[in-house]
Ligand SMILES: Nc1ncnc2c1ncn2[C@@H]1O[C@H](COP(=O)(O)OP(=O)(O)OP(=O)(O)O)[C@@H](O)[C@H]1O
């Protein structure tokens with residue numbers, strides 16, 4: 001009566017179960033297909049906006065700043081550029097880890113679509129994070145390409161800064177994605193995060209002026225932010241002044257945040273998708 | 276009913292699902308045989324989708340045994356899902372992608388090669404009559420077109436078992452008939468179908484066998500014909516009244532069973548015309564009357580006390 005063997009594998013197409021790395025990569029591929037048609041719409045906020053900051057503050061305001069100890073002896077433009085790289089990477093990442101995640105769970109339910117295939121909730125998370133890292137990386141690279149002819153880059157060490165900038169962004173993105181996955185109805189959570197965490201961080205974590213200028217009681221708060229650690233790394237890498245122990249400390253803190261975010265994200269994704 | 280589960284594509288024993296304290300599925304037994312079309316009927320909240328999601332290996336069971344395609348969803352979920360096609364109750368297309376891209380991206384998740392997915396996407400767009408919208412974004416498509424795309428997408432991996440949760444809700448009659456025709460053909464190719472629906476004509480057309488669920492339990496099981504002969508009479512006499520005017524006492528004893536609807540009395544009887552004559556003889560004067568054969572709707576009404584589409 002039937003040709004189907006319930007325990008066999010006689011499917012007509014060769015459907016397979018992709019391994020975790022491949023599965024994550026397929027999720028990236030899905031996002032890429034969208035991005036390659038739509039990247040223009042995000043270029044302003046992710047690339048041009050930081051470039052405008054660089055021009056206005058680095059070239060404009062910076063012309064009034066005398067290089068000195070506070071700027072590590074650099075022209076203000078070069079003092080600013082590597083830090084702006086980290087800061088804009090974090091901002092790009094934060095945008096990608098709020099509404100797009102909520103939407104994929106709640107409005108479009110695309111994650112539910114993906115987990116009906118051989119791909120699991122954890123692999124969806126891996127793919128999503130990988131995609132955000134790549135996207136942050138593209139934007140940061142574009143920023144460097146524009147900043148170079150402006151004379152804003154202190155040296156080839158900025159290529160290492162690029163890697164650190166992506167890590168900095170992910171240190172915020174991974175926990176944020178884990179949190180976004182818990183939101184059932186968006187009320188104020190995202191604007192609270194933007195206003196009270198991301199915004200103050202981008203202003204006070206050492207991007208535009210040394211943290212030493214802030215009151216002493218603020219310092220521990222600054223040290224908690226991933227951006228401060230990232231800024232230190234990016235700036236020192238750019239001028240070739242990385243010191244082993246501090247650098248390892250900063251890296252360890254950022255990696256720990258990523259790891260914590262991934263760990264929490266696995267739980268929140270599984271809880272939301274495999275219910 | 277099949278007593279042994281051997282060879283069953285889906286086999287459940289005491290299958291249960293709880294969300295916190297709430298029991299959505301309260302211990303059901305199922306045997307879906309290879310090549311058949313199996314239906315779930317039931318009122319809103321009966322637990323149909325919860326059951327479908329467990330079978331689709333996206334929702335872990337709380338209790339009981341379940342095997343799908345001979346494997347356990349808890350341990351072999353991805354391998355099972357590789358061979359399933361799923362049409363969820365709520366569409367979950369990527370509305371920012373085009374029709375073609377939706378099919379392409381989805382096919383890739385099954386580990387299919389780019390060239391296979393491209394060819395398959397083109398074929399499925401023909402199938403779903405969406406070829407002329409191939410490169411349009413999904414967002415502005417009508418609800419029915421999105422539904423058709425979801426159905427097409429579920430076939431991208433040539434599934435052995437197709438799970439359709441209210442597949443035709445929101446489709447116009449023409450699209451529904453088209454889909455029934457396609458599903459029928461898939462069945463002929465040996466694909467096993469599990470369908471939930473609120474449309475009894477759909478259940479009668481499509482399903483070899485079905486279960487009626489209510490409150491998380493299976494309350495009846497059989498072929499449409501069996502269910503009708505078991506739970507209903509051959510004919511039904513419908514007497515229509517101005518709402519509120521009907522008086523069940525007036526027809527007492529005339530039929531095996533009487534259902535009272537807001538504007539009608541349904542008299543379950545072997546011979547509708549004879550019962551109508553008897554009612555007239557008693558002086559019952561409805562606005563209009565109709566004698567028809569029993570349908571699944573009557574079975575459903577009898578078993579759950581509710582009409583199918585409420
Ligand atoms: N994720 C969930 N969390 C809590 N309760 C749930 C969840 N999913 C379903 N339920 C509850 O379980 C019950 C059964 O829901 P289910 O969706 O399975 O019903 P259904 O038969 O598919 O109904 P419908 O015909 O309306 O689609 C409902 O009372 C529903 O509220």
Ligand SMILES: [Mg+2]
Pocket residue numbers: 323324325364440
């Ligand atoms: Mg349902």
